[in-house]
Amino acid sequence: MTLLILGLLIFLGAHSVRIVAEPWRAAQIARIGPTSWKGLYALASAVGLALIVWGYGLAHGHPAALWTPPIWARHLADLLTALAFVLIAAAYIPSNHFKAVVGHPMLLGVQFWAVAHLLANGTLAAFVLFGAFLAWAVTDFASSRRRDRLAGTQYPAGTFTRDAVAVMVGLATWALFAFLLHGWLIGVRPFG
Known part of the structure; x- marks a missing residue:
């Protein structure tokens, strides 16, 4: 369950930046550029999704x-x-x-x-x-x-x-x- 929760935090966290920190997001895009921002966003999303799939698969094997x-x-x-x-x-x-x-x-x-x-x-x-x-x-x-x-x-x-x-x-x-x-x-x- 730990991997599932970690994956959710990373994946949904990356997808929540605009909700909770729009000014920070805009500042980062201005600082590193939109292409680099999208690359980091995609990397975080991919890592989070992989952990979600792995964690859910492990938890699904021993269902509570x-x-x-x-x-x-x-x-x-x-x-x-x-x-x-x-x-x-x-x-x-x-x-x-x-x-x-x-x-x-x-x-x-x-x-x-x-x-x-x-x-x-x-x-x-x-x-x-x-x-x-x-x-x-x-x-x-x-x-x-x-x-x-x-x-x-x-x-x-x-x-x-x-x-x-x-x-x-x-x-x-x-x-x-x-x-x-x-x-x-x-x-x-x-x-x-």
């Missing part, structure tokens, strides 16, 4: 059960993760209604993803992992929306064509992950 998820939780998790993948796709597809309305669909997608996995898993390691991501995504979403309001940020109006692209890309990616990659990479088959 907190609760037994009900059968319906798996079905709801499937629906929530599909929605999460659509929102995450919408973050990268310009001029869609998801981004126009929500502003930060990836952060909302991470929230749906985390809730889905909290519902479907009842172990301590899952609670720590997905609970940490949920807390971070809720905090970052609120912080990002506040920054948008203060800056007067307006996102371009969406089109239904771009919405359809976001939905198709999101659902196709979700299906690929749910039916093939999740079992291969994570060792758990959501549909089998």
